[in-house]
Amino acid sequence: MMAETSDRILPAIAMRLLSAALFASMNAVIKLAEARGATLGEVLFFRQFGAAILLVVVIAAGPGLKSVATRRLPAHIARAVLGLSAMACTFTAILMLPLAESTTIGFSMPIFATILGALILREPTGWHRWAAVAIGFTGVLIVAQPGSGHFPFWGAVAGLVAALLTASVSILLRQISRTEGTMTTVFWFSTLSLIPLGIVYAFVMQPHFWLVWIMLLAVGVIGGAAQLAMTSALRLGPVSVVVPMDYSSLLWATAYGWLLFGVLPGKWTWIGAPVIILSGLYIVWREHVRRTQLTIETIAQI
Template sequence: MPPLSSSIRPHRPLTAIGLRLVAVICLSMMFVTVRLADARGVHVVESLFYRQALALPVVFAWIMATTGVRSIRTRRIGVHATRMAIGMTGMVLNFLSYILLLPAEAVTIGFTMPIFGTILSALILREATGIHRWSAVLVGFLGVIVMVRPDAGHFPAIGVAVALSAAFVTASVSLVLRELGRTENAGVIVFWFTFLSLPPLGAAMLFYGQGHDAMTWALLLLIGVTGGIAQICMTAALRWAPVSVVLPMDYSSIIWTTLLGWAIWGNWPMATTWIGAALIIASGLYIAWREHVRGAASAT
């Protein structure tokens, strides 16, 4: 089923914003829970497996209640497999970034994804990228430098490298999603990503799976459920409003992750983290605004 054209989509911006906020809060909870599970001896492969396995019933139930089971049929299984491979790589790196860095630091570096997206669009898709967006890219990377302060040595270099790699790979996924979105419903994309990831993760579980106590199982359950709800809400939000309306809500994740990090571990970001976050967020929002302007201009 092709996605609805923007001209016939219902427009309920407050509903879309609410759904996106729920998605962002769930993602913040998921990533913080991954860090908690790691502290209890859970291997990252286990977190990934239960994230996908427990999210699949949630995603499938949502599809059954909306577009129906027939909607998951696809003729582009190869592209879905490519999206899965790149997406799982990004998920591994994202999980590791929250293990290696404090939550507020990991989420802030993750905000560089639109910056890498702009670079990849220019280099791979040959999209015209003017001085405005290149300036935003430079401001974003300046924000990373201000936040990390390489000379100070207070951030683990491996953690920063993993977080930046996660943002780069996630930006790469967006290019594949752009291609898939031309013919595939958003629910179909979510389903096949989750479903196709289970065989390789299941094979890996033969080596890394282990028993846990009740509290650790509860954390793994929370990872899967919050991940599934987040995917559904992010997809549903785009049914009620365009990306330009809901995207700013993603940046609220720094609030939720900071509050969770403070409540659980007593960590509060340094002043340079807030300054760097402001620069990175401003860069991402400006890039999104320029995309909106270009889209509106091409439609007229």
């Protein structure tokens, strides 16, 4: 049993590390495409268009399209609205801020998830996690340096709103996942998103140099592959093990920022990033402890 568990944990970690690298690569390509004339609306459309095509191919070649049939279309529509809003804010932060800084601010998502879990799901949240939330926000303030002109104020706001909306999506997904499989949820998010994004794209589409078209298509394919890798990681291993791997994306963001744009994180990012990361790791660990205790108590009652 131990060997079987270990055999699943290691691939889970590998898939989550791969997803972090792919998402960081997608973000770098987004900045490169924008620098050559691509707009936010175009990036959003191709992100979901490429992902939808990739998902349809994977599902059709595997379990078949019947496997993603759903009776909870309203829930998937709500997830698409929240997910698209989060993605738009995330991409705005990426375009306005250096890669390392936008990535670091995105790490505040577990902080917002803790707050929303307590307020919406009435999850028990002790002083340990509330202290981690306070420390995490301190780290965000260190990185953002509000009022100092450290970097664009609205870029930081977009990053924080993106983290809040992404946390909201995670809360909604907990409820959807009770009846829907992960692949079903990802499929409907990608395909439903194309309806509003197709309308937006009709108004913002413009001619580009061939390299920009390749970049836009790459955004979708890389993003779709990253989503599949992330989904696989959650299927293979527990959240408490795989989620901390997401912080490796800061290494990729720093490397891409330096190699492609000649930008390294400022001193406040080096100071604030560890504070945010440690806060997030502690929140994940406390959630693991809580679930373990609930499992032990359930077994004891049996």
